[in-house]
Amino acid sequence: MPSFTGSPTGPSPTRTRGRWLMSHPGPKLEPLDLSDEEREVLRGWIRKRKQSQDLVLRARIILLCDRTGLGGVPVSQCQVARDLGVNLATVRKWRRRFTERRLRGLTDAPRPGRPRAVTRDQVITVITESIDSDGGRPSTRAVAARAGVSQSTASRVIRAVIPVSGENAPY
Structure with missing residues (x-):
């Protein structure tokens, strides 16, 4: 490993594995x-x-x-x-x-691409419309029509929020 003597005005560099290493630290952090x-x-x-x-x-x-x-x-x-x-x-x-x-x-910056098609307000409308005060549940088509989204989107939102269990689940 070759080493060179430094001059009085500067540090002495040393070559290690193809890189020059300086004997002094970098800028003060x-x-x-x-x-x-x-x-x-x-x-x-x-x-x-x-x-x-x-x-x-x-x-x-x-x-x-x-x-x-x-x-x-x-x-x-x-x-x-x-x-x-x-x-x-x-x-x-x-x-x-x-x-x-x-x-x-x-954190990562937002990525380019297609923005969400369903707004937060539409999701909230789907959720609130899917719960009747009577305790019954309206059809996903009726909920979708009131929220202004497709029936499959309304169904997807409802399944993500309201747990479905059993064979006789309404959705």
Whole structure:
């Protein structure tokens, strides 16, 4: 492993596995100053079983970036990248987004595509219309007509909200 002596004006670089490593740290990092609430939210994301693994990785990155080393200096981004086995650019990206927008910066942006065809108000109308005050249930066609949606959409909404059990279930 070749090593070069540095000049009095700069550090001495060392070549390791095809990369040049400098003997001094990178730019000084500002602490993230996570609040207790933010820390709990990030830990909750990590603990959730059905959470997006991308979001879990981002939470791990931020929690590791919040650690401090000797002298109260934040842990280097290179160390966080090594600990998690990710690229340094990934750690920089999510640390920067977190400092700019806090927890909102870690979530995915809305994806392009077709917007929802059924509005929230229509879903609420389907649910309220499907429950009679008499205790009976109107047909899905009648509910769909009053809500302004198709019969299959009304049926899908009702099945998602109202539990159906047994052979004689109305839907």
